[in-house]
Amino acid sequence: MLEIAIRAAREAGQVLAALYARPHEIHVKGLRDILTEADLAAEQAAIGVIRAGCPGALIVSEETHTQWDVRSEQPMWFVDPLDGTTNFARGLPMFSVSVGLAVKGQVQCGAVYDPLLDRLYYAERGQGAYLNNQRLAVSDRAKLDECLILLDWPRHQATREQSAKFLHRLAPQVDAVRSRGSAALGLCHVAEGSADVYYQYTLGPWDVAAGIVIVEEAGGKVTNLHGQPYSLDQPGWLATNGLVHQAIIEAGPYQ
Numbered sequence: 001m002l003e004i005a006i007r008a009a010r011e012a013g014q015v016l017a018a019l020y021a022r023p024h025e026i027h028v029k030g031l032r033d034i035l036t037e038a039d040l041a042a043e044q045a046a047i048g049v050i051r052a053g054c055p056g057a058l059i060v061s062e063e064t065h066t067q068w069d070v071r072s073e074q075p076m077w078f079v080d081p082l083d084g085t086t087n088f089a090r091g092l093p094m095f096s097v098s099v100g101l102a103v104k105g106q107v108q109c110g111a112v113y114d115p116l117l118d119r120l121y122y123a124e125r126g127q128g129a130y131l132n133n134q135r136l137a138v139s140d141r142a143k144l145d146e147c148l149i150l151l152d153w154p155r156h157q158a159t160r161e162q163s164a165k166f167l168h169r170l171a172p173q174v175d176a177v178r179s180r181g182s183a184a185l186g187l188c189h190v191a192e193g194s195a196d197v198y199y200q201y202t203l204g205p206w207d208v209a210a211g212i213v214i215v216e217e218a219g220g221k222v223t224n225l226h227g228q229p230y231s232l233d234q235p236g237w238l239a240t241n242g243l244v245h246q247a248i249i250e251a252g253p254y255q
């Protein structure tokens, strides 16, 4: 299954790389939310690989999914064919493909591919996390004032303001704050130890499925924003190196 995830992420990533420098067709999906021709082309590539390798599988892909239920017993593939569409459309070279497989709500394996840097992050439960062929481990920073925090921004006004308020409290306590515009890459940066914390108030399961297992297999911790065990259908996500998880919760994402 990991091989299928990797192949799907790579093939979709190649589609994105080929289309990146060309003019794009842009459709507005909703508030601060767009879709390009590349999202759809990459999605076809990823789904084609999964269907060929795993016929009959349930595929929950961002642009084409139907109803799904996290409590279902059926294995589910979660696909984000282009994570970072706004970056892609505006020529910011930060985007990825994310492909993860969950069984009974637990992610078993996943791959995140950054096609411009040819960086493939992947993990299988119990087998460690890797970037290309290199084993990943989260950072060992234990104090907030040593931490680099990554976050991305919710689209809707109320959650965006909530996220801004939390950042207002957190930023003075930490070393650095960054926002990259690809949730999947944000999680991978925690896994590789180049960031210590990632949070976002409103993500879909396709944004996080692969990243969850990559962070956990690198030794990190993933929960909801209250610090409780996650469910793939929740909106708010916190991933850390584990050492600063409690300190982030105490800083009060929901105060």
Ligand code: IPD
Binding pocket: 080, 082, 083, 084, 085, 086, 152, 153, 154, 155, 180, 181, 182, 183, 184, 200, 202, 203, 204, 207
């Ligand atoms: C978005 C990105 C962004 C996050 C949004 C996501 P998309 O994914 O991951 O960083 O803040 O919530 O929806 O729309 O580019 O696939």
Ligand code: CA
Binding pocket: 080, 082, 083, 084, 183, 206, 207
């Ligand atoms: Ca996404």
Ligand code: CA
Binding pocket: 039, 062, 080, 081, 082, 083, 084, 085
């Ligand atoms: Ca997407």
